[in-house]
Amino acid sequence: MTKETDKSPAGEKPEVDAYSGVDTTGHEWDGIKELDNPLPRWWLWIFYATIAWAVVYMIFMPALPAPPGFDGHTRGLRNHSERANVTEALAELQASRGPMFARLQQAAADGGIEAIERDPELLNFALAAGESAFGDNCATCHGAGAQGFIGYPNLNDDVWIWDGTFEGIQYTLHKGIRWEQNPDTRFSQMPAYGQDGLLSREEIAAVADHVMTLAGMIEPTEAGRTVGTEIFNQQCSTCHGADGTGDRTIGAPNLVDRDWLYGSEPENIRASIYRGPYGVMPAWEERLDEEVITALAAYVFLLGGGEREAFTEAALDPAISGGADTDGAAGR
Numbered sequence: 001m002t003k004e005t006d007k008s009p010a011g012e013k014p015e016v017d018a019y020s021g022v023d024t025t026g027h028e029w030d031g032i033k034e035l036d037n038p039l040p041r042w043w044l045w046i047f048y049a050t051i052a053w054a055v056v057y058m059i060f061m062p063a064l065p066a067p068p069g070f071d072g073h074t075r076g077l078r079n080h081s082e083r084a085n086v087t088e089a090l091a092e093l094q095a096s097r098g099p100m101f102a103r104l105q106q107a108a109a110d111g112g113i114e115a116i117e118r119d120p121e122l123l124n125f126a127l128a129a130g131e132s133a134f135g136d137n138c139a140t141c142h143g144a145g146a147q148g149f150i151g152y153p154n155l156n157d158d159v160w161i162w163d164g165t166f167e168g169i170q171y172t173l174h175k176g177i178r179w180e181q182n183p184d185t186r187f188s189q190m191p192a193y194g195q196d197g198l199l200s201r202e203e204i205a206a207v208a209d210h211v212m213t214l215a216g217m218i219e220p221t222e223a224g225r226t227v228g229t230e231i232f233n234q235q236c237s238t239c240h241g242a243d244g245t246g247d248r249t250i251g252a253p254n255l256v257d258r259d260w261l262y263g264s265e266p267e268n269i270r271a272s273i274y275r276g277p278y279g280v281m282p283a284w285e286e287r288l289d290e291e292v293i294t295a296l297a298a299y300v301f302l303l304g305g306g307e308r309e310a311f312t313e314a315a316l317d318p319a320i321s322g323g324a325d326t327d328g329a330a331g332r
Contacts, residue, residue: 132301194274
């Protein structure tokens with residue numbers, strides 16, 4: 001491309017294009033001369049209209065930064081505020097759902113999940129409200145379909161480390177899991193046998209072999225049969241039981257059901273023993289209304305894995321908790 005040239009010296013009359021009869025600007029690129037056509041009238045009217053609209057908008061709506069003490073911006077003659085509109089809309093929504101939430105709360109108090117299920121309208125409301133609350137607060141960790149991920153429990157199955165009844169799920173939502181800000185949180189913790197220097201890597205591998213043997217995942221190995229069995233009996237059986245079936249009263253997972261929260265590959269199991277992983281869930285009573293927690297518990301319960309039979313765990317039963325020691329309870 002050749003360099004732009006200006007062939008209209010100052011003071012001289014612009015050249016007129018012989019074909020169109022329009023004056024040229026004097027600019028020329030590669031032999032092509034620029035015509036000095038005016039802007040289209042329709043374009044100019046739109047341009048003027050946008051300027052007028054901007055002025056009117058600034059007068060009536062919040063638009064300009066304001067000095068301190070003026071709420072950060074001009075309010076406009078309409079005193080418009082989207083934040084106020086959202087607050088009002090939420091209040092209206094809450095008021096409209098209030099009677100149904102009250103019915104839900106009363107039904108849950110009187111007859112638990114069975115009372116909710118007997119009322120189709122109430123059941124539909126609980127599921128809709130619970131699904132909405134789940135999407136806003138739980139899906140980030142448990143997945144949009146509650147399918148879970150490694151380290152985050154699947155809520156669709158019927159495997160529970162803690163109480164899986166409707167009341168138990170409500171308690172978990174209220175108090176959280178290992179949420180130390182709440183004194184009543186569910187709590188269990190497995191020692192980090194490798195990180196804390198309690199076991200060598202060879203001993204951890206032997207225990208992992210023994211655990212996988214209990215679950216029927218591998219044939220017994222010599223190390224697992226001897227060293228692994230001895231260590232398991234000394235270090236793990238107190239919480240998980242000698243047969244590895246766990247103890248849910250203290251949140252100690254079943255190790256023989258092949259449902260592994262932190263992965264079922266040999267390296268996953270060895271890593272769990274090495275670092276003693278455990279997850280944390282917030283105490284939602286600090287963030288959600290009681291009625292929303294009830295709807296959320298109903299939704300989680302009805303995903304498919306809720307337990308119908310009553311369950312008593314050490315943390316909730318003084319008669320049991322007096323003799324329970326949860327310090328060694330393990331997570332999968």
